[in-house]
Amino acid sequence: MGRGRTPAALRAGVVALASVMLLGAPGASVASGAPAVSGASAVSPTTGAAEAVSRASGNVGTPKALRAASGAPGAPEGYAFTEGAQRIDGAGSTADAVRLEAGRTYRSTLPASGRIHYRLELDADSNVYVSATAVPPGDGSAAVIDGVKVSVQDADGRSCDVDTATFGAAASPHPVAASAVREISPRKSLCQEAGTYYVTVERADPDGKGASPDTWKLELTTASEPRLERTGVTTAPEEWNSASPQPVTGEAEQRAGGVGFAEATPLGEGVWRDDIRPGRTLFYKVPLDWGRQFHATAELGSSSSGGTGFVPAALDLDLYNPVRGHVADVGIGYDGRQKSGSLPPLPRVAYANRHATGAQVDAMRFAGSYYLVAHLTAEVADDFGDGPVPLTLRVRVSGTAQDGPEYAGESAPADIFAVTAQDREEATRGRSTGGGTAMTALAVGGIGTGSALLVALAVWTAAARRRTVSQDDPGIRSA
Numbered sequence: 001m002g003r004g005r006t007p008a009a010l011r012a013g014v015v016a017l018a019s020v021m022l023l024g025a026p027g028a029s030v031a032s033g034a035p036a037v038s039g040a041s042a043v044s045p046t047t048g049a050a051e052a053v054s055r056a057s058g059n060v061g062t063p064k065a066l067r068a069a070s071g072a073p074g075a076p077e078g079y080a081f082t083e084g085a086q087r088i089d090g091a092g093s094t095a096d097a098v099r100l101e102a103g104r105t106y107r108s109t110l111p112a113s114g115r116i117h118y119r120l121e122l123d124a125d126s127n128v129y130v131s132a133t134a135v136p137p138g139d140g141s142a143a144v145i146d147g148v149k150v151s152v153q154d155a156d157g158r159s160c161d162v163d164t165a166t167f168g169a170a171a172s173p174h175p176v177a178a179s180a181v182r183e184i185s186p187r188k189s190l191c192q193e194a195g196t197y198y199v200t201v202e203r204a205d206p207d208g209k210g211a212s213p214d215t216w217k218l219e220l221t222t223a224s225e226p227r228l229e230r231t232g233v234t235t236a237p238e239e240w241n242s243a244s245p246q247p248v249t250g251e252a253e254q255r256a257g258g259v260g261f262a263e264a265t266p267l268g269e270g271v272w273r274d275d276i277r278p279g280r281t282l283f284y285k286v287p288l289d290w291g292r293q294f295h296a297t298a299e300l301g302s303s304s305s306g307g308t309g310f311v312p313a314a315l316d317l318d319l320y321n322p323v324r325g326h327v328a329d330v331g332i333g334y335d336g337r338q339k340s341g342s343l344p345p346l347p348r349v350a351y352a353n354r355h356a357t358g359a360q361v362d363a364m365r366f367a368g369s370y371y372l373v374a375h376l377t378a379e380v381a382d383d384f385g386d387g388p389v390p391l392t393l394r395v396r397v398s399g400t401a402q403d404g405p406e407y408a409g410e411s412a413p414a415d416i417f418a419v420t421a422q423d424r425e426e427a428t429r430g431r432s433t434g435g436g437t438a439m440t441a442l443a444v445g446g447i448g449t450g451s452a453l454l455v456a457l458a459v460w461t462a463a464a465r466r467r468t469v470s471q472d473d474p475g476i477r478s479a
Contacts, residue, residue: 079175079259152197247342
């Protein structure tokens with residue numbers, strides 16, 4: 001924050017903010033033939049107001065949190081990393097690997113070629129999950145089967161588990177996540193002992209046609225699941241309702257998506273509306289308790305641009321489980337007319353699902369927050385312009401919540417495999433009540449752009465006043 005800023009400068013920022021808010025208000029007229037902007041899709045007012053406030057407080061440019069929340073140009077890869085995540089470097093050799101602790105989130109980087117390694121110290125009782133979310137530059141190139149590959153190996157180089165996530169047919173760069181596990185199971189012979197294990201992360205196809213030559217940003221998460229108090233069912237459920245339910249109907253409620261797993265917007269059952277721009281990725285999370293069954297349909301609304309053409313893989317909708325393990329996905333083509341697609345039928349959340357041979361059933365193995373991630377390929381802009389496309393999500397949560405298994409200890413992070421009262425409240429209100437970036441939570445929380453910016457302005461005003469006081473009195477340390 002710049003030194004020597006006066007209250008007059010802050011008042012100027014308030015005036016600028018009010019002007020932009022009025023222009024962006026629903027139903028407000030805009031002079032000079034500028035396009036009218038209204039509703040939650042109004043990106044320009046948010047960005048312009050943020051810049052006005054930022055300049056008034058001594059910072060030039062849009063604040064990072066508001067840029068990311070609004071999807072404004074300049075948002076770093078359109079992804080919000082977990083606040084406070086520890087920065088570490090992956091090692092070229094397992095001998096130099098940095099230790100990952102269960103329940104922690106880390107930031108790292110993924111080179112264009114070669115493997116990087118991290119270390120785990122594990123007991124002989126817990127299942128430990130490690131996910132790698134790769135964030136390539138949003139304006140870069142991508143190969144169809146490129147993405148991120150993560151594996152867990154024992155001290156002898158034997159594989160415990162491996163998972164790969166790719167960009168898919170659209171070849172549009174966007175955040176993708178893969179998750180691998182060291183699982184304690186009577187059905188497995190490897191990786192059952194306590195000791196040192198290694199996590200290896202690499203590009204899926206760095207030499208593919210169109211593959212990005214850039215270094216990617218990386219977010220790593222770790223989670224531990226304790227053993228059960230008593231041995232439970234060791235076979236997968238034989239029968240479950242595999243019929244596709246009718247999509248939820250009714251009036252859509254505005255619910256702006258987040259820009260990362262950590263900033264995912266909470267959803268419950270209902271019809272939810274947002275706008276998504278080409279090249280952008282939106283994140284949502286749905287609390288699913290034990291015994292509950294999930295279904296989702298995505299719809300792209302018709303284009304008002306007047307453009308023509310056909311994008312065969314325009315929208316990619318992915319479902320991830322609480323440890324960012326991939327569950328299912330659906331792709332939707334787009335020709336400017338309304339199009340829809342649904343995730344395949346999924347079983348109810350049950351501990352015994354992990355004994356299934358099918359990956360989709362296996363992934364529905366615990367309660368917690370399941371993530372819906374929607375990506376609109378940048379190619380849509382070629383035919384229909386770079387303006388936002390209407391996105392509607394129809395989310396159904398059926399079945400009766402049940403008691404979960406009796407674990408012998410605590411998970412890390414705590415409650416990751418449970419649905420809490422706070423989770424249910426957040427799904428109803430549409431915003432997180434704790435953690436994450438404060439301004440981002442406000443911006444995506446449905447309380448309105450103006451309210452969010454006013455709160456942000458109040459914070460910056462207070463900070464500026466504290467700094468002014470500290471300059472006047474050398475005995476007071478500046479904030």
